Amino acid sequence: MSREWTELELDALGETFNVGVGAAAAVLSRMVEGEVLLSVPELKVVDKCTALGSFGLAPTDRVCAVLQPYGGAIESNALLIFTESKSYDLVRVVVPDHLAGMQMGDLAQDALLEVANLVLNACLGAMGDLLECRLTTQVPMLLKGTAAEVMEELEGNEMMLLHMLFSIRHRDIDGYVGFLLDQQAMAVLQQAVARFLEAHL
């Protein structure tokens, strides 16, 4: 079990997440050839139902999510989640023009997985570097269905949700990047954050 997070630990975690998502946004920005707008990160312990609300989703909304399991020092999942229509729009922006008319077939799913893989790897890489813990990514999975169905695929009920809204300037595309941490992952992360603070403050 993890102990209560101190204000400074939460602050350091938020700042670490900022650096991670900032690196991820730079990757996405190059792919969409535009600026990616980022919200201030939020961090809270929630159950699955509340997590959906935090992502601005109703349980019946159709969504596309890419779940990126990662291991190494911390084992958990990173998640990139969009409404289904916005995931099509994102794919259309990042793939060549002659593929732009495609529906969410295999090729589009592949493109979305590739985008998410690059974005989430950039994010995890930056966070791992900063906290000096090695994080290894595994094969990402595409989850499609209603928001409630997608959340059911995730293990555990209560989780720490570290998330940030991103949107693409001048385009109606937005989504969330988030980390879902169970108790064990939270405890390991907390130790890494405490070591970071000890080394830097």
Add this chain to the structure above:
Amino acid sequence: MKVLVVDDSKVARTIIRAVILDKHPDWSVTEAPNAAEALALAAQEAFDIFSIDINMPGVDGFGLVEQLRTLGAKGRMALFSANVQEPVRQRAADLGVAFISKPVTPVSVEALLAAVGHDAS
């Protein structure tokens, strides 16, 4: 030299302050957690250097640079951000302020001081 560090992260502010004071023990470093407090402080005293985060609740770093200029602030400004996208760097360049990438480390703080015309040595 008077420095104002504006960042919503206390950890970031604390590290920036510690690195600056380590290099320049005779400088003064003031902290503000958001743009509103930064503007109130800048209205009261003149700062020589501003280190400004971009993604903050309320007015962001770009907005703060513009408002500080409207206020007549003369100090050198640098945006110090994790938002390392090229369009963001370009907006900083368009505003005529330096851009330094986070994370906040002794190396990046020294880069910030160099960017506003002060050697870390």
